[in-house]
Amino acid sequence: MKPPVFEYVSPASLDDAIAALSAPDAGDVKVLAGGQSFVPLLSLRLAQPSLVVDINRIDELATITEEGGVLTIGSLVRQRQAEHSDVVKKACPLMAEAIPFIGHTAIRNRGTIGGSIAHADPAAELPTVAACLDAELVARGPGGERTIPAAEFFTGFFTTALAEDEILTAVRVRAAGPATGAAYEEVARRHGDFAMVGVGAQVRLDGDVVAEARIALSGVDIAPVRASKAEAALTGRTVDDSVLEEAAQAAVAALSPSSDLHGSAAYRKHVAGVLIRKTVATAAARARENR
């Protein structure tokens, strides 16, 4: 199918983009970033905007910086750019681990960090990373800038706390310090497919003991899910097989995924347990190497 007719603007500044989004006569306006999800929606006429605001010329949204222990990734940074960034690999190893699971190279060349997070697919990797790390999502609209914690950002199936006239401008995460390790794993029918279940884990050690555990899952609910019971079961303990099993069981007991064409609820719960054990064990081993 062909996309519906729409007006198109391509502003070079964030202020102009926000002005276009919030114009009183704008109608149904949508932001275009990498287009890897939005253009198929247009072509299928699942999106029928009256105006498309293309943000690809706004260079200020395409930078990666680390300052004062905080990593800031502009929303327009391409997924492939973040995947290969030494700054991201060091400050946010979980993101660097997760990105190669997104589709294929051609998709990651165009797809943006902010586009994936704003799209909020419950099976997607980057929203799961944002939830796992308690990322701050920075939004700008006609009323100015606000920061939304990841726990409040993903409000449901493909829905977020962003207002229609707001642009997600950046993602901020606390940079990983010493004795920290991360791992991301998922199960999909083929490489590049959306995951049936994905798990991201980050562990910080104090000696041999877990000082902080962070675990988030994709594909098990309408939005990314934090495995807080598993995190609690790991904290203050030394990671061994029985602790891993206890943590996985605590997480799985709190999940209630749906069954669909791709897998039953029972299968998703089983996979979630396996992936939690695997990612936490790998993250803890990497944390030991980084001491």
Ligand SMILES: Cc1cc2nc3c(=O)[nH]c(=O)nc-3n(C[C@H](O)[C@H](O)[C@H](O)COP(=O)(O)OP(=O)(O)OC[C@H]3O[C@@H](n4cnc5c(N)ncnc54)[C@H](O)[C@@H]3O)c2cc1C
């Ligand atoms: C074949 C294929 C396989 C894929 N596989 C995966 C996969 O395995 N995992 C995965 O996570 N993704 C996958 N994707 C999707 C891909 O990651 C997209 O890049 C991502 O979902 C959207 O990013 P984008 O920059 O392309 O955004 P767009 O497609 O341009 O926009 C997506 C949505 O977000 C909104 N939006 C974008 N940027 C902003 C912003 N800065 N502020 C406010 N709203 C914004 C748009 O209005 C639109 O509603 C796949 C895509 C394809 C085509």
